Amino acid sequence: MQEPMILEVLTGKDAGLQITIPASGGVVGSDWDCDIQLDERTLSGKHCRIAREKTEWVIQDLHSRRGVIVNDAKVRKWSLGQGDVVLLGNLPLRVTAVPVEPIPQSKSDKRIQFKCKCGKRYVVRDTFAGKTTTCKHCGASFLIPLHAVEDAGNIPEVQRKTKVLIVACIAIAVLMLVCLGVYVYRDIRKGQAEAAHRHNIVPQTLTK
Helix, strand or coil, X not given: CCCCEEEEECCCCCCCCEEEECCCCEEEECCCCCCEECCCCCCCCCCEXXXXXXXXXXXXXXXXXXXXXXXXXXXXXXXXCCCCEEEECCEEEEEEECCCCCCCCCCCCCEEEEECCCCCEEEEEHHHCXXXXXXXXXXXXXXXXXXXXXXXXXXXXXXXXXXXXXXXXXXXXXXXXXXXXXXXXXXXXXXXXXXXXXXXXXXXXXXX
């Protein structure tokens, strides 16, 4: 569950007062319909918005009369951190609690491709590296290897292209063998024809 941000009033009659900004964020101002209504005459009706953006708390000026000042600098939009001093009109506030959730780690795109002794092939995320698993095909237990294959999501495509290349090479080899066979066959037939021709000429010569 997300936690709220806490702002502390630094000076004036309300010094020490803690203002809670809900986890959903809200609009700060002097109007009655603001999410965080403050009794400060130097505030605009809707002075600023404080809300979470991804993993940060951000303050944004809503075109207020006196603007938003963070650490002595006037800002339109600013990411707030622990200890920042925010001046809204004449009301100084210090950020005393900024709950920040860790940035979620993206899932790894690396895969491990391995093969059981029975020949069954597996592709798993590298987060399973070094863990023991059981082959669904033969029931043997073994450790998943540590070697990761980048972008294994394309492994089937690579395998398909490899198969196509192998088939093409085989087809070319077969074609070359057929051509060679035709050439050899024609050469043999030519030799036979020449031999038969010479055989036919010799008797005629002897007759004369």
